[in-house]
Amino acid sequence: MREHFFAVSELSKRFGGLEAVRRASFSVEPQEIVGLIGPNGAGKTTLVRMIMGLLRPDGGKVLWKGQDITRHPTWKRVVHGITGTFQNSRPMKRLPLIANVMVGLHNPRVRGQGEWVKTVEARALDALEFVGISDLAMSPAGAVSQGDLKRLEIARAIATEPELLVLDEPFAGLTQAETRLLANSVHRLRKGGRFGRLHSEGCAMIIVEHKLSELMRIADRIVVMHFGEVLADGHPERVVQDPRVVEAYLGKVGAHVPEVF
Numbered sequence: 001m002r003e004h005f006f007a008v009s010e011l012s013k014r015f016g017g018l019e020a021v022r023r024a025s026f027s028v029e030p031q032e033i034v035g036l037i038g039p040n041g042a043g044k045t046t047l048v049r050m051i052m053g054l055l056r057p058d059g060g061k062v063l064w065k066g067q068d069i070t071r072h073p074t075w076k077r078v079v080h081g082i083t084g085t086f087q088n089s090r091p092m093k094r095l096p097l098i099a100n101v102m103v104g105l106h107n108p109r110v111r112g113q114g115e116w117v118k119t120v121e122a123r124a125l126d127a128l129e130f131v132g133i134s135d136l137a138m139s140p141a142g143a144v145s146q147g148d149l150k151r152l153e154i155a156r157a158i159a160t161e162p163e164l165l166v167l168d169e170p171f172a173g174l175t176q177a178e179t180r181l182l183a184n185s186v187h188r189l190r191k192g193g194r195f196g197r198l199h200s201e202g203c204a205m206i207i208v209e210h211k212l213s214e215l216m217r218i219a220d221r222i223v224v225m226h227f228g229e230v231l232a233d234g235h236p237e238r239v240v241q242d243p244r245v246v247e248a249y250l251g252k253v254g255a256h257v258p259e260v261f
């Protein structure tokens with residue numbers, strides 16, 4: 001088998017009698033943006049939690065540059081360069097945004113690069129700047145808007161200078177203008193470059209999102225999940241025309257049918 005930048009192979013997770021994820025396989029190449037879609041309950045969050053090491057799979061593998069990291073804890077994946085945001089993240093509300101970012105930098109990937117506290121503070125500020133909320137650096141997380149909290153989550157993740165960023169519904173709850181801004185940040189991140197003291201060679205991404213029209217604009221490839229399985233994997237335009245994919249969305253009684261179909 002060809003060695004991928006990142007891959008999951010036959011990954012499975014059961015909750016009691018429910019197979020939330022069943023033998024899911026897909027790969028991500030450097031700087032590639034992969035959109036992960038599927039109806040509610042399809043297993044997307046379960047899959048990305050296994051990718052981030054927050055949930056232990058019952059079977060299958062997580063592979064990073066050919067290395068089996070299935071049993072590696074989350075902090076170690078951050079050392080490798082894999083990090084992400086969570087669907088239901090809870091910031092430390094009393095702490096200012098900058099402190100919320102700094103806490104996430106307590107990782108060997110960041111330590112050991114000069115004077116730690118200074119490095120971390122500078123990086124945290126640059127990450128907030130990158131997502132456009134550095135003016136709120138000293139505001140407690142409990143006092144900022146939902147959109148700003150979403151951006152805080154992304155700042156926390158990118159401050160570790162990831163090579164693979166996993167975003168679970170980054171656009172949920174954002175206005176159209178906020179969504180556009182964030183989508184632009186995503187593009188800049190993929191391209192790479194120097195963002196203040198942060199440096200990126202270009203970041204690959206897995207983005208779980210229900211706002212499909214926005215996702216289709218930024219994704220190179222779409223992986224569709226349905227009842228825990230990977231139903232389709234391919235070019236965005238082709239995937240939304242796949243009858244099985246349309247059926248997966250339309251066939252669900254009362255389901256919200258995304259605007260792209």
Ligand SMILES: Nc1ncnc2c1ncn2[C@@H]1O[C@H](COP(=O)(O)OP(=O)(O)OP(=O)(O)O)[C@@H](O)[C@H]1O
Pocket residue numbers: 015018020038039040041042043044045046047087
């Ligand atoms: N910790 C858990 N214990 C039991 N069942 C769970 C647990 N986490 C998820 N599930 C179930 O597993 C299935 C997949 O859930 P998951 O959250 O991965 O779906 P999803 O694709 O992210 O959905 P959504 O689009 O609504 O976020 C659902 O039926 C869910 O109820």
Ligand SMILES: [Mg+2]
Pocket residue numbers: 044045046087
């Ligand atoms: Mg989810």
